[in-house]
Amino acid sequence: MIRFLRAWGLRLLVATIPLSMAAGASAEAGYPSRPIKLVAPIAPGGLTDALARVLATALGERLGQPMVVDNRAGGGGIIGMTAAARSAPDGYTLVIVYQGVASVNPVLRKDLPYDTLRDFAPIGLSGGFPLALVTKADLPATTVRELLQLARSQPGRLSYASAGDATSSHLTMELFKRRAGLDLVHVPYRGEAPALNDLLAGQVDMEFTSLTSVLPHLANPRLRVLAVSTAARSKLAPDLPTVAESGVPGFQATGWYGLMAPAGTPEAVIDRLNRALVAVLSDTAMKARLQAMGLEAFSSSPQAMRGFIVEDMAKWGKVIAETGIKVD
Structure with missing residues (x-):
């Protein structure tokens, strides 16, 4: 639970x-x-x-x-x-x-x-279900803390995908941006699948997406799963840390x-x-x-x-x- x-x-x-x-x-x-x-x-x-x-x-x-x-x-x-x-x-x-x-x-x-x-x-x-914070594989950040440092050093340069305006992926990233003090560019898609596909292709830098959608890709060299959005670690992937324990205290979605x-x-x-x-x-x-x-x-x-x-x-x-x- x-x-x-x-x-x-x-x-x-x-x-x-x-x-x-x-x-x-x-x-x-x-x-x-x-x-x-x-x-x-x-x-x-x-x-x-x-x-x-x-x-x-x-x-x-x-x-x-x-x-x-x-x-x-x-x-x-x-x-x-x-x-x-x-x-x-x-x-x-x-x-x-x-x-x-x-x-x-x-x-x-x-x-x-x-x-x-x-x-x-x-x-x-x-x-x-939790959402997962995912980045493209060649982004020089292997943890949430490193991602925060990278984004803060390049305000307005990094992009994030979403499944569309006002979807959970969009709102969760906007909450993340505000809690962490980041300036990121929003790239909306028509659904979760095309957003993830462009992340895999390296067209966008990161996104929040349902953990279920990325579980088959945990070993995929084209992306990196950094954390989950829930207050506690997920039973679906207990080795993944939460965003809250990784540098954004109190974050939960x-x-x-x-x-x-x-x-x-x-x-x-x-x-x-x-x-x-x-x-x-x-x-x-x-x-x-x-x-x-x-x-x-x-x-x-x-x-x-x-x-x-x-x-x-x-x-x-x-x-x-x-x-x-x-x-x-």
Whole structure:
């Protein structure tokens, strides 16, 4: 479990607000009595879709009713999130959320048709992944400290790739720049794969990208993996240091996932779903399966998830405000 998220879980999982016993017994008694829809605000394929399907299968088995993934792609996740927010708050429509749709869109887009904290009820966090700080192989820096020295000696000369404006790779590097006092040139791409390809080709100097995408390249002589972005070392690559321990104290950025329901969903139903989610993610086989996908399994209470999103919004909102990042 990633240390920052674990702290939230321990802080608030034990402080869950007591449910109304009468309302709880009535709402949960027959739930679920029919299939549950899990909205995935992305296109089929990719890590988010794969996680949604793994969780849907496992949760369906535990709850005794099928859980079916409904891909609603478009608008950077806005279409799917809006559809989920407008669904009946009865526990039969859920949505898998991630940093971009839950905590970045609300502080990035002024005309967003949904509000994460107003329109959704958290169920629980459901896993995450570190980003890796990667450089091209011939950059004369073999550690984060050496990279900091190099960049500070050549302000505005070194470049970094991202998967696009306001993506996690972009925001994480902007956070890194500000924490470390660096001046780097941003080169946005249309996705993680082309950005990594140009790094391998030596066209850009560095980037933050998902650790999963670079694990197959750890022995590749064309790139160098310096550190991971999380507060603690990753189980996926425990020999890699964190950025925080390598010269930028307090630095932390985590790609994360969670489940939410439309606001107004009965607390007893949320509690039932949370207990099922926690049980699924505590399973040893599930942890191993997610690790094979490049994810670290962890869970939280609904209250912990809400608190985490509030802090995540504040962090990325500050970065966006300071940099003037915008999207079309």
